[in-house]
Each structure stands twice: as C-alpha cells, then as structure tokens.
Amino acid sequence: MKPSAFQYERPNDLHAALGLLASGDDTQILAGGQSLVPMMNYRLAQPARLVDINQLSELNYIREDGDVIAIGALARHAAIKSSPLILEHLPIMAEAYDWIAHAAVRNRGTLCGNLCHADAASEMPAIMQILEADLVLSKVGSSRTVPARDFFIGIYETVITADEMLTEVRIPKPLPGTGWGFEEVAMRRGDYAWCTIVATLQIEDGKITAPRIAMAGVETSAARLTAAEDAIVCQTPGAALFVQVADAAAQAADPADSATGNAAYKRDLVRALLPRVLNVAVSRAG
Amino acid sequence: MTKVSIEVNVNGRTRHATVPPRMLLSDFIRHELSLPGTHVGCEHGVCGSCNVVVDGRAVRSCLMFAVQAEGAEITTVEGLAQGDDLHPIQQAFWEEHGLQCGFCTPGMLATAQELLAQNPDPSDDEIREAISGNLCRCTGYEFIISAIRSAAAKLRERESETTLQPV
Numbered sequence: 001m002k003p004s005a006f007q008y009e010r011p012n013d014l015h016a017a018l019g020l021l022a023s024g025d026d027t028q029i030l031a032g033g034q035s036l037v038p039m040m041n042y043r044l045a046q047p048a049r050l051v052d053i054n055q056l057s058e059l060n061y062i063r064e065d066g067d068v069i070a071i072g073a074l075a076r077h078a079a080i081k082s083s084p085l086i087l088e089h090l091p092i093m094a095e096a097y098d099w100i101a102h103a104a105v106r107n108r109g110t111l112c113g114n115l116c117h118a119d120a121a122s123e124m125p126a127i128m129q130i131l132e133a134d135l136v137l138s139k140v141g142s143s144r145t146v147p148a149r150d151f152f153i154g155i156y157e158t159v160i161t162a163d164e165m166l167t168e169v170r171i172p173k174p175l176p177g178t179g180w181g182f183e184e185v186a187m188r189r190g191d192y193a194w195c196t197i198v199a200t201l202q203i204e205d206g207k208i209t210a211p212r213i214a215m216a217g218v219e220t221s222a223a224r225l226t227a228a229e230d231a232i233v234c235q236t237p238g239a240a241l242f243v244q245v246a247d248a249a250a251q252a253a254d255p256a257d258s259a260t261g262n263a264a265y266k267r268d269l270v271r272a273l274l275p276r277v278l279n280v281a282v283s284r285a286g
Numbered sequence: 287m288t289k290v291s292i293e294v295n296v297n298g299r300t301r302h303a304t305v306p307p308r309m310l311l312s313d314f315i316r317h318e319l320s321l322p323g324t325h326v327g328c329e330h331g332v333c334g335s336c337n338v339v340v341d342g343r344a345v346r347s348c349l350m351f352a353v354q355a356e357g358a359e360i361t362t363v364e365g366l367a368q369g370d371d372l373h374p375i376q377q378a379f380w381e382e383h384g385l386q387c388g389f390c391t392p393g394m395l396a397t398a399q400e401l402l403a404q405n406p407d408p409s410d411d412e413i414r415e416a417i418s419g420n421l422c423r424c425t426g427y428e429f430i431i432s433a434i435r436s437a438a439a440k441l442r443e444r445e446s447e448t449t450l451q452p453v
C-alpha cells in the first residue's frame with residue numbers, strides 16, 4: 001500500500017525541529033524511516049505531519065566525552081557498527097549489529113529511532129539497559145535525562161512525549177576487564193529476535209561482580225533480569241550455577257504465544273541461551 | 287498536501303520535479319522518471335528488490351520519500367551499462383547465471399555495487415552477509431554468489447589495467 005498524505009517539514013537545525021514538535025498535533029519525527037515508513041506503507045501509522053531530522057548534521061556524531069561515548073540522533077546503524085570508538089569500548093554493540101537488519105537498512109536506520117520505536121523484539125533496548133545508558137530527551141527550552149531502564153514501557157511505547165526528541169544516547173565506557181556476551185535466536189540473522197540475551201560482568205578474585213543481564217524478544221519489552229543478576233553476584237562461575245539460574249529465569253519469564261513461537265518454546269530459548277551468554281562473558285572477563 | 291520541488295541527480299542526469307510528500311522514492315523513480323528497472327516487491331523493507339544506490343550507499347527506495355532525495359546522487363540499474371556494454375557486475379551475473387526471472391536482480395546489483403566499492407575482494411561469507419537483505423525466489427543464491435565473486439575479479443582487473451599504465 002501507499003502511505004496516506006501528510007505535511008512535510010524539513011528543519012535545518014535542532015532549534016527549528018523542536019519548535020515544530022512543540023506546535024501542532026499528530027506530528028512524528030522521521031529519522032532513518034526504516035520502521036516508520038513500513039508502518040506508514042501498511043497504514044498502521046498515518047501521521048498528519050512529519051518532521052524530517054535528516055538535515056540536522058549537528059546530531060550526526062559518535063564521540064568520546066570523558067568516560068562516556070555519546071551518540072547523536074542522526075548516527076546511523078552502519079556508522080556505529082564500524083566506528084573505531086565503538087569497536088574499542090563497546091564491542092557488544094558491533095557484534096549485535098550483525099543481527100540487526102541488513103546493510104541497506106543499517107545505512108539509513110538510526111540508534112535513536114530504533115530505541116524510540118521500542119519494538120519488543122529489538123536488540124538495542126536490551127543492550128542499552130545493561131550498558132546503563134542515559135537517554136537525553138530534549139524539547140524547546142529544556143531537556144531531561146532518562147536511564148535506559150526507565151525508558152521502555154511496552155510494545156512500541158516509551159516515556160517520550162510528543163514534544164520531545166531523543167537527541168543523544170550517553171553510554172558509560174565499561175570498566176577495563178568487563179566481559180560481555182550476546183546470544184540470539186531469530187528466523188535468520190537480521191530478523192527481529194525470537195529471544196536475545198545479553199550480559200556484562202566482571203570477575204574479581206574468582207567471583208562474579210557487577211553482573212548485568214537483559215532479555216528481549218520474549219516479553220512485551222526488553223528488561224533486565226534482576227533475579228538472575230542477584231543469583232550470580234559474588235558467586236564462583238560454574239555450569240551448575242548457570243543452569244540453575246537459567247531455569248529460574250525461564251520459569252519467571254512471561255512470554256506471550258506469538259507468531260515467533262509459543263510460550264513454552266520461548267522459555268526453552270531462555271533456558272538454552274542464558275548459560276551460553278554467561279559462559280562467554282566469563283571467558284572474556286579479566 | 288503541498289507539493290514540494292526537488293532536484294535530484296539520477297544516473298548522471300539532473301532531474302527537477304514537484305512531488306507530493308507521500309510519494310515513495312521507488313514510485314518516483316518508476317513512474318515519474320519512467321525508469322522501471324527498479325522493482326517493487328514488498329514495499330515494507332523486507333525484500334530488497336527496490337534497492338538503489340543513493341550517495342554511494344545501497345538503500346531501500348520503498349522506505350524513502352522522494353522529497354528526501356533532494357540534492358542526492360542516485361544510481362539505478364539503468365545507470366550501470368555504458369551504451370551496449372554491460373557493467374562488469376551485470377556481465378558477471380549474465381555469465382554466471384546470477385538471474386532467472388530477474389525480479390530481484392536490480393536490487394542485487396545495487397547491493398553488489400556498494401559491497402564491491404567498499405570491499406574489492408570479499409570472501410564468500412562477506413558476499414552472503416551483504417546479500418542477506420535481498421530475497422531471490424529463483425536462483426537458490428549460489429549463482430548470485432559466484433556472480434559477485436566473478437564481478438569482483440573483473441573490477442579488480444579493470445582497476446589494475448587503469449592504474450598500471452605500460453611504460
């Protein structure tokens with residue numbers, strides 16, 4: 001199908017873009033368009049007005065800001081995937097991008113658009129939560145910073161309001177020696193996740209410290225697995241522990257039957273992937 | 287809704303048009319510019335048959351609005367051959383049987399063009415990864431992979447001929 005008619009605005013700077021968001025109802029931001037335009041072609045979305053932010057070159061950056069990697073709203077998946085800063089400090093993101101869409105989609109799609117779209121089966125919402133990223137939401141005259149853990153509400157739903165733009169994602173550089181793991185099962189690489197589990201942790205004196213684990217694709221939005229984190233903190237890594245933790249996480253998960261698998265299958269995926277992720281993270285820590 | 291004037295360079299030619307904002311770039315290329323080589327399969331980003339090269343990068347033309355192409359340089363399949371001489375990538379697809387019905391081919395060529403510009407000697411795995419966003423219902427992909435491998439060799443050869451001038 002074809003999208004329904006809309007009014008098109010193409011501001012040249014952030015100030016003008018925020019002004020447009022503040023005025024007028026039923027306005028949506030057009031970033032990479034790789035989620036919004038399919039929804040418009042299906043007529044699942046029929047916004048009256050689009051504010052195209054592709055001219056805001058001031059937001060096209062991936063930069064080091066002290067202990068933080070800052071990623072602007074116009075940084076595209078492809079640029080992030082191959083960024084030397086990301087490869088050095090946040091290799092988990094580069095690995096995850098192998099599983100997110102395809103080259104032509106990554107050439108246009110943005111990280112910020114991906115987070116705002118908040119698909120339940122999207123990988124980056126889980127990764128931003130374990131990296132403890134802060135999301136900067138700007139509107140005319142003010143901005144607020146929301147931790148990634150508090151940003152996602154449910155399917156396609158976040159705390160962002162109609163007059164706000166996610167202008168920057170701020171990701172603290174992980175401490176030296178942080179181990180990380182990423183595991184996904186999907187129909188094919190590049191498709192949305194049936195189940196993704198991600199983790200970071202450190203090992204001190206043979207014990208796990210600062211474990212952070214998150215899951216996507218199983219419940220209505222990506223979330224931290226805090227019970228699993230509590231169960232492994234200060235413990236010696238080991239197969240029996242990880243199997244036990246994975247069993248508990250699978251029991252606790254609340255998957256809906258969906259086109260990508262029934263609830264029992266999703267629980268099996270959690271049970272299978274969680275120990276793998278933890279083993280890989282432990283092997284990389286040190 | 288208010289129409290918008292745009293200027294786009296397509297296959298080396300500057301084109302001016304006035305388009306409604308909701309017009310997809312794919313429809314603009316096919317219907318307004320009468321370049322029907324760009325194919326439309328799914329119109330929601332999944333099949334890759336509408337891929338074209340915009341400012342050096344392969345993109346889904348069904349997921350861009352024509353108004354967004356203002357000032358861009360676009361190459362469609364019609365821009366590849368020079369007169370009667372096929373582009374080396376097209377020649378390789380022909381020789382290696384990289385197409386049957388040809389529906390996916392323009393998108394595959396755009397994808398291959400970007401890949402080979404960035405990576406002149408890709409491994410088979412890299413070729414597979416690059417075309418993972420392009421669906422083909424006919425060939426089983428193996429012939430497409432051979433075609434891209436062969437195209438890479440042709441382009442490298444052409445490159446060395448133009449850079450190594452005889453003394």
Ligand SMILES: Cc1cc2nc3c(=O)[nH]c(=O)nc-3n(C[C@H](O)[C@H](O)[C@H](O)COP(=O)(O)OP(=O)(O)OC[C@H]3O[C@@H](n4cnc5c(N)ncnc54)[C@H](O)[C@@H]3O)c2cc1C
Nearest residue numbers: 029031032033034035036101109110113114122166191331
């Ligand atoms: C074939 C295909 C496969 C895909 N596979 C995956 C996958 O495996 N995993 C995955 O995670 N994604 C996948 N995607 C989606 C892709 O990652 C998108 O790029 C991403 O979800 C949206 O980013 P965008 O920049 O394209 O946003 P847009 O489509 O432009 O916008 C998406 C939504 O976010 C809003 N928005 C955009 N930017 C901002 C901002 N800065 N502030 C506030 N609101 C904003 C828009 O108004 C809109 O509601 C796939 C897409 C396609 C077409």
Ligand code: FES
Nearest residue numbers: 327328329334348
């Ligand atoms: S028609 Fe554009 S991706 Fe299928």
Ligand code: FES
Nearest residue numbers: 386390422423424
């Ligand atoms: S040749 Fe028929 S779809 Fe690829």
